[in-house]
Amino acid sequence: MSVAHWGTGARVRRAIGKLLKGEEFTIGVMGGSLTFGHGLSKGDTTYPILLEQRLKKVFPNAKIKVVNGAIPATGTDYFQACYRHHVPGDADMFVLEAAVNDIIIGQGGGMQLDTTIHTEHLVRDILQQRPDNAIVMLSAFGSSQPWFNGAAKHSTVATFYDIPRVTMRTFLYQYMLQHEGTQFDFYGTKDKDHPLQSGHDYMADILMHYLLREACRAETLTAVHKDDLLDGSKYPGLSGTALTQHFNPFTVPRIRIHDRIDQGPVPKVHSFCLSANARDKDDKPSLYPSSRTGDWKEVGWHDKHFWSSETPGERITFSDIPVSEGSLSLYYLRGSDEGSMLCWYDDKRDKAQLLVGHWNYVHVGSLGVVATGLPPKNYSLTCEISKETESTQNKTITHIIAVMSS
Numbered sequence: 001m002s003v004a005h006w007g008t009g010a011r012v013r014r015a016i017g018k019l020l021k022g023e024e025f026t027i028g029v030m031g032g033s034l035t036f037g038h039g040l041s042k043g044d045t046t047y048p049i050l051l052e053q054r055l056k057k058v059f060p061n062a063k064i065k066v067v068n069g070a071i072p073a074t075g076t077d078y079f080q081a082c083y084r085h086h087v088p089g090d091a092d093m094f095v096l097e098a099a100v101n102d103i104i105i106g107q108g109g110g111m112q113l114d115t116t117i118h119t120e121h122l123v124r125d126i127l128q129q130r131p132d133n134a135i136v137m138l139s140a141f142g143s144s145q146p147w148f149n150g151a152a153k154h155s156t157v158a159t160f161y162d163i164p165r166v167t168m169r170t171f172l173y174q175y176m177l178q179h180e181g182t183q184f185d186f187y188g189t190k191d192k193d194h195p196l197q198s199g200h201d202y203m204a205d206i207l208m209h210y211l212l213r214e215a216c217r218a219e220t221l222t223a224v225h226k227d228d229l230l231d232g233s234k235y236p237g238l239s240g241t242a243l244t245q246h247f248n249p250f251t252v253p254r255i256r257i258h259d260r261i262d263q264g265p266v267p268k269v270h271s272f273c274l275s276a277n278a279r280d281k282d283d284k285p286s287l288y289p290s291s292r293t294g295d296w297k298e299v300g301w302h303d304k305h306f307w308s309s310e311t312p313g314e315r316i317t318f319s320d321i322p323v324s325e326g327s328l329s330l331y332y333l334r335g336s337d338e339g340s341m342l343c344w345y346d347d348k349r350d351k352a353q354l355l356v357g358h359w360n361y362v363h364v365g366s367l368g369v370v371a372t373g374l375p376p377k378n379y380s381l382t383c384e385i386s387k388e389t390e391s392t393q394n395k396t397i398t399h400i401i402a403v404m405s406s
Contacts (some may be wrong), residue, residue, distance in 0.1 A: 001171040002206035003213075004139065005155065007162040010249035013218040015092045015134035016211065020218060022061030023355060028087025029053070030079045031097035033072035034140055036303060039187070039194025048095075050204035058212070067091070068129035070301050071277050074116040074401075075101035077149070077367040081271040081404040084123060085278035085286065093134040094126055096205070100142050100193065102150025104364050116153040118367075120257055123161050125269045132250040136210070138203060139167035142193030143183040145171060148376055161259050162249055166210050168202060270324040275331075276305040277404040287402055290319035290380070299399075306333060312387035314398070319380040323405045330355060330373045331402040335363030339396035343370045343383040355383075357398055358390040364400050379405075 018025045029048045037046040045053075052066035069086030071078065075098045079086075081265060087094065102115040126133050137158055139151035151167060158165040176183045183192075184299040186199040195203070274287040276298065285298065285305060292307075294314030294335055301305050308317060321328065330343055338357030345351075348371075355368035370381060389396050 002166055002168075003164065003210055004151075004167045004170060005158045005163070005165040007158070007164050008249040009164060009214050009217065011134040011162070012093070012130050012164060012211070012214045014135065014250075016215050017217050018092055019055070019059045019062045019064070020215065022059070023054075024063040024091075024337055025059075025065070026088055027064075027066045027093045028083075028091035029066060029068050029070065029097070030083055030087060030094045031070040031095075031138075032074055032101040033070070033303070034100055034142075034194055035068065035070035035097045036072050037200075038072060038303075039191050040197060040200065044197045045200065047200040047203040047207070050200060051207055054204060054208050055211070058113045070097075072334065073101070073364045074277075074367070075105045076122050077102075077105060077361060078402065079325060079363055080118045080125065081119040081330075081406065082273035082275050082278065082402055083125075085273060085275055088130065088224055093136065095136050096122070096154075097140055097203075099150040099154060100137040100145065101125055101364060102153065103145065103148070104362055105366060112301040114153075115150055116156055116257060119154055119157045120161075121271070123157055123163065124252065124256075127161065127252045128268050131144055131252050135161075135163045136207070136325055137165040138166060138207060139169060140195070140203065141169050141173060143176070144192040156257060160253065165212065166206050168199075168206065169248075169250065169388075172202060179226050210295055244314040247383050267325070270406055272322050272324075272405045273316065274321070276307055277401065287400075289316045292316040301399075304333075304401070308397065308399045309385055310339065310395070310397035312385045312396055314382045315382055317380055317382040320378050321381055321403055321405050322378050323374050324376050325406045326372055326374045326376075327369065327406045328374060328381060329404045330368045330370055330381065330383065330400065331365055331404060332368060333359065333363060333399035333401060334359055334366040336360060336363070337391040337393050337395040337397075338363075339389045339391060339398045340386040341383045341398050342386050343368070343377045343381060345371045345374065345381055349382075352384075354386065356390055358392075358395075365406070 048066045048068040055064050067087050137154050255263050276285045276287045278286040294311045296309040296316045299308045328345055334357050340357050341355045344351040353370050
């Protein structure tokens with residue numbers, strides 16, 4: 001019951017071929033605070049580490065590394081541009097856990113976002129690097145949430161791009177409904193949205209179960225092939241009596257989900273990101289201002305990093321941001337009693353966008369579009385703390401997480 005969508009599994013079996021041959025194998029895991037390990041006690045182990053440990057037991061000859069690139073309070077609207085800062089871009093397999101935060105971001109008051117678009121953007125970016133890249137979606141849930149969460153939109157992306165989706169919900173949620181109170185076997189009584197150790201054990205188990213099933217299939221099917229066959233040209237494909245052509249699973253659809261089948265091919269994804277959460281060896285963030293006034297400073301809070309100020313009128317500028325497809329955006333924290341910012345590109349303050357920080361909801365990152373339709377070149381982005389605020393406490397504090405462009 002834990003595999004909500006199998007698909008062909010061809011990309012995963014191609015990657016697992018490296019495990020079977022005892023080669024180096026890297027998995028990059030993307031997610032929010034759940035994957036990061038919030039809710040665990042000291043000495044507990046997150047599911048990415050558990051997955052690495054279990055894979056090493058089954059494949060002792062392979063050199064396995066699982067990189068936990070989770071960033072709390074983020075969803076696919078963050079990772080669509082910033083994932084290379086947190087997981088290796090050339091990983092053999094990518095695991096995406098974002099169902100919890102994506103529904104939070106999508107339902108947040110005052111800003112409705114279609115996280116299908118962000119998830120698709122991330123998937124296309126990974127697949128255009130090489131169309132046989134393996135991606136596995138992991139759908140988790142918080143016990144305070146309803147059944148419906150971001151997994152519903154991830155499901156659409158998974159089926160369109162032939163990506164397997166493994167989920168906690170199909171069995172565990174129903175089990176909890178049948179046995180009242182058992183949610184506390186997996187979630188805390190105060191923190192109801194971050195799994196305990198038992199929940200991380202469960203996530204590692206269902207991922208391991210899926211990968212072992214595909215490893216068994218890989219030994220009998222033809223999806224394990226030489227790693228240099230990036231286009232799958234020698235893959236025999238899938239065919240049937242009603243089909244006139246072979247189906248090649250190692251391709252990227254020429255259109256996006258919201259396009260019609262008769263539309264022409266869409267251009268490649270080009271994303272750029274500077275993030276306060278992307279740190280170099282000296283712990284300096286990739287997002288660093290070219291100028292700032294007043295009390296703008298870098299702050300850390302609950303395993304997250306920001307550029308923050310609370311003084312109206314104070315400005316911060318980030319320069320040399322390359323724009324290729326016309327879009328320039330700011331990723332910032334929204335939550336109760338967050339302030340608002342006016343943000344603009346270059347010296348175009350007359351075209352400033354108001355990015356509202358306050359909503360009566362949880363604190364989570366949110367994408368604010370500053371400009372679209374820009375000609376390709378480098379731009380600066382400036383934000384100014386607004387004296388106008390929607391905070392019920394009249395607070396003006398703001399937190400900038402990242403600058404993104406495409």
